[in-house]
Amino acid sequence: xxxxxxxxxxxxxxxxxxxxxxxxxxxxxxxxxxxxxxxxxxxxxxxxxxxxxxxxxxxxxxxxxxxxxxxxxxxxxxxxxxxxxxxxxxxxxxxxxxxxxxxxxxxxxxxxxxxxxxxxxxxxxxxxxxxxxxxxxxxxxxxxxxxx
Amino acid sequence: xxxxxxxxxxxxxxxxxxxxxxxxxxxxxxxxxxxxxxxxxxxxxxxxxxxxxxxxxxxxxxxxxxxxxxxxxxxxxxxxxxxxxxxxxxxxxxxxxxxxxxxxxxxxxxxxxxxxxxxxxxxxxxxxxxxxxxxxxxxxxxxxxxxxxxxxxxxxxxxxxxxxxxxxxxxxxxxxxxxxxxxxxxxxxxxxxxxxxxxxxxxxxxxxxxxxxxxxxxxxxxxxxxx
Numbered sequence: 001x002x003x004x005x006x007x008x009x010x011x012x013x014x015x016x017x018x019x020x021x022x023x024x025x026x027x028x029x030x031x032x033x034x035x036x037x038x039x040x041x042x043x044x045x046x047x048x049x050x051x052x053x054x055x056x057x058x059x060x061x062x063x064x065x066x067x068x069x070x071x072x073x074x075x076x077x078x079x080x081x082x083x084x085x086x087x088x089x090x091x092x093x094x095x096x097x098x099x100x101x102x103x104x105x106x107x108x109x110x111x112x113x114x115x116x117x118x119x120x121x122x123x124x125x126x127x128x129x130x131x132x133x134x135x136x137x138x139x140x141x142x143x144x145x146x147x148x
Numbered sequence: 149x150x151x152x153x154x155x156x157x158x159x160x161x162x163x164x165x166x167x168x169x170x171x172x173x174x175x176x177x178x179x180x181x182x183x184x185x186x187x188x189x190x191x192x193x194x195x196x197x198x199x200x201x202x203x204x205x206x207x208x209x210x211x212x213x214x215x216x217x218x219x220x221x222x223x224x225x226x227x228x229x230x231x232x233x234x235x236x237x238x239x240x241x242x243x244x245x246x247x248x249x250x251x252x253x254x255x256x257x258x259x260x261x262x263x264x265x266x267x268x269x270x271x272x273x274x275x276x277x278x279x280x281x282x283x284x285x286x287x288x289x290x291x292x293x294x295x296x297x298x299x300x301x302x303x304x305x306x307x308x309x310x311x312x313x314x315x316x317x318x319x320x321x322x323x324x325x326x327x328x329x330x331x332x333x334x335x336x337x338x339x340x341x342x343x344x345x346x347x348x349x350x351x352x353x354x355x356x357x358x359x360x361x362x363x364x365x366x367x368x369x370x371x372x373x374x375x
Contacts, residue, residue: 106180110191112189113189114190115189115190115191123177123178124234124237127174127240130170131237131239132239134160134162134167134170134241137160139239
């Protein structure tokens with residue numbers, strides 16, 4: 001049976017209307033909370049979405065994401081030690097985490113159409129701060145020295 | 149004891165990890181690998197342009213065999229340029245102020261060019277040791293002199309980079325200390341010193357770039373002779 005053309009964006013499509021095989025959420029988009037119920041939440045920076053027809057309201061299901069895969073900002077404080085213990089600390093896992101962090105920064109600040117000086121300046125400023133921290137034990141002797 | 153002027157050249161450690169490791173690996177973060185889009189982001193475009201300019205400049209005097217060294221020379225040039233320029237930021241550590249590192253770069257690369265020349269055209273390489281038009285009695289002495297000068301030139305290659313950068317950093321530190329010390333007593337002289345500091349910083353930026361270029365240029369000249 002052919003799926004009806006969606007009248008609103010596919011990620012707002014509720015699970016029950018998307019046919020026998022609901023779309024797998026991509027790695028980047030996990031269904032953490034319903035768009036519909038989040039529209040009225042406080043602190044929502046975007047404009048309110050247009051009111052949806054009644055058939056779509058409250059039919060969204062939010063499938064539970066396993067704790068291992070949740071993002072850090074979504075983990076509750078009590079779950080934090082468990083979350084830390086379940087993370088992947090093998091060299092491959094750490095390498096993957098570093099690569100993901102690099103890609104996130106790169107795609108947000110540098111790989112854009114009109115990138116500016118800010119993207120690379122932040123990296124250099126971070127490098128200066130890290131160098132200061134690394135050589136602090138040398139530098140602290142210079143503070144009260146009379147003749148340098 | 150003015151130990152603290154030279155403290156900037158000692159390699160700082162944190163929990164046993166030397167900062168030189170971070171300083172050597174950090175330039176790799178600043179050069180993203182270009183993807184195969186037609187129009188890249190601005191950083192990649194500027195870096196690709198620079199890379200093409202450098203490669204063209206270096207490869208023009210070399211023959212076909214010398215073009216195999218293109219990646220080696222270009223990456224060496226980019227690395228030296230980046231390391232020298234990053235060393236001008238406050239509190240950073242410049243690995244090229246360490247003589248050990250510069251000699252480790254200069255000697256093996258020069259030796260490689262020399263051995264390539266000896267292997268491919270041995271008589272022509274040995275003939276470089278004797279200039280044309282030498283009077284016959286002087287030939288033995290001159291060969292010794294030329295061999296020594298060949299070795300010394302390579303020593304100078306490494307030492308030149310070290311000395312220029314070290315001297316520049318030291319001068320910056322001295323003049324900035326002087327200008328800070330003069331501010332409470334003679335503010336006008338302090339302003340004059342700060343202007344000198346500004347000019348010196350501009351000079352240092354230029355020196356950083358030029359030294360990298362000179363290093364690689366001399367190596368490529370060696371290659372030109374020997375290949």
